[in-house]
Amino acid sequence: MLKIAIQKSGRLSEKSLELLAEAGISVANSDRKLVAQASNFPIALLYLRDDDIPQCVYDGVADVGVVGENVLLETGYALDVVERLGFGKCRMSLAIPKSEKYDDVAWFNGRKIATSYPKILQDFLDRSGVQADIHHISGSVEIATGVGIADAIFDIVSSGSTLLSNGLKEVDVVLHSEAVMVGKKIALEQEKAATLEKLLFRLQAVQKGRKNKYVMLNAPTASVEKITAVIPGMKSPTVVPLAQDGWCSIHSVLPEGQIWEIIDQLHSLGAQGILVMPIEKMIL
Ligand code: PRT
Ligand code: ZN
Numbered sequence: 001m002l003k004i005a006i007q008k009s010g011r012l013s014e015k016s017l018e019l020l021a022e023a024g025i026s027v028a029n030s031d032r033k034l035v036a037q038a039s040n041f042p043i044a045l046l047y048l049r050d051d052d053i054p055q056c057v058y059d060g061v062a063d064v065g066v067v068g069e070n071v072l073l074e075t076g077y078a079l080d081v082v083e084r085l086g087f088g089k090c091r092m093s094l095a096i097p098k099s100e101k102y103d104d105v106a107w108f109n110g111r112k113i114a115t116s117y118p119k120i121l122q123d124f125l126d127r128s129g130v131q132a133d134i135h136h137i138s139g140s141v142e143i144a145t146g147v148g149i150a151d152a153i154f155d156i157v158s159s160g161s162t163l164l165s166n167g168l169k170e171v172d173v174v175l176h177s178e179a180v181m182v183g184k185k186i187a188l189e190q191e192k193a194a195t196l197e198k199l200l201f202r203l204q205a206v207q208k209g210r211k212n213k214y215v216m217l218n219a220p221t222a223s224v225e226k227i228t229a230v231i232p233g234m235k236s237p238t239v240v241p242l243a244q245d246g247w248c249s250i251h252s253v254l255p256e257g258q259i260w261e262i263i264d265q266l267h268s269l270g271a272q273g274i275l276v277m278p279i280e281k282m283i284l
Contacts, residue, residue, distance in 0.1 A: 001042050002195040004181075005056050005065035008047035012179050015087040016066045020045075022280070023202035042195050054079060057182055063192055064183035070156060070175065072182055074117050079182040083200055086207050088179035089158075092120060095168040096152045097145055102171045108132045108152060114144030115154035124174045142166045201283075208282035213259055216251050217266060217274040224248060230265045253279065 006016040020027065025041045037044045046062050053065040054075040068088050072079065094113070096102060105128045114135045115121050125132055135150050142162050144150040154174070157163060163170055181203075188196060219227050221241075227250060228237050237252035250271075254262055263274060 001037070001044050002064070002192045002199070003044050003046055003062045005046040005048050005053045005062035005067075007050045007053070007066070010050060012050065012066060012068065012088050013047075015179065016085075019085065019087070019203060019206060022206045023199065025199075025202075041199075042191075043199070051075070054182065057184065060184075060187070063188060064181050064196065066179055066181055069177040069180050070117065070120065072180065073175070074119050076119060080185050081180045082183045082185060082196070083181040083203055085179040085181060085203070086210065088177070090156045090177050091158075091173050092117065092154065092175040092177060093157045093170045094152060094154050094172040094174065095157075095163050095170050098167050098169045100169075102169075105130055105172060107171070111151040112149075113152045113154050114141050114150035116141055117154060120175060121154045142168065202281075205281040205283045208284070209279040211256050212253050212279050212282060213256055214251070214277045214279050215254050215259075215263075215274065216249060216277070217271040218242065218247055218249055219266075219269070219271045221246050221248050223270045224250070227266060227269050227271060230262060230269070253282070 007013040017027070025038050025043065027036050027038045027045055033047070035044055035046055046056065048056060050067055050071050053062070053067040054072050054077040056062045057065040057079055058077040064082060066085065068090070069081075070090070070092055094108070096107070100107075108125070108130045109132065112133045112135055113121060114137050116136070116138055118134045118136045121134055135144070137144065141153050141155045143166060144153050145168065146166060153168065156177075157170055160170060183196070215231070224239055228239070231237055231250070231252045231254060233252040237250050240249045240251070242248055259276060263276070266274060
């Protein structure tokens, strides 16, 4: 039985469970006790605080864990990132009061910076040749400059609205983070390694599905060549003749991030009845 540590409650918990559910894994545990077993896959979930997950995996209490890269780096455990999970995206940035003039990172020399991530910050300061005083606080970092306990902060930023509402501006992005599955690959016994491989195969299929859309459209047969040239497709697009003479239907898979750009081109090439549909799983 492969033991997977996930966050008990917080920003990553629902998304972790959602991903497992989309991978066809049912875990019935509405009250999230410490451990829950899947009914149709040889895994057990351990619900923990995110800060405890790297150590639990390192110590072998869990075989793998789902955690933000920021937490992994801060705790400093030597674990492998076995899969990037595409959710919980954020960045870790330095921010200073809006009114301050800022040219470069040398601004931080001799300043006091409040953070809950002293290790990541110290590594960055060392790399940048900056000497600053790190003030470690465990929460409400964003108010530290307002109440006068620091000159600057180093914290997680997502939309940026927390910084804005505290009169701060983001001046340096130190790290981009997302949820990752971590583990010690070589330490896994054969049966668990096989389960992990099967799980990763499913997670990758779900993630590829999320990143792509299935597109169907009708096009004049005369334009097929030009149209197929703008749609990449998995191998090449499927082209099927329609009952109406001179028309055909084209089906393909397009990357989510380029959908609108490609649709504009298809439209101008005479495509009609364009349908864009979600893909649940995608196995290449
Ligand atoms: O209880 P436990 O210790 O398990 O949870 P936690 O409170 O320590 O962590 P939690 O649930 O808040 O976050 C878990 C993980 O989510 C983090 O470690 C990040 O990897 C990721 N994540 C993604 C974020 C955010 N986005 C985020 N926006 N974590 C925190 N924030 C905070 C940020 O600190 C800021 O204060 O949200 C606030 C709002 O951000 P803006 O920029 O959108 O205003
Ligand atoms: Zn935490």
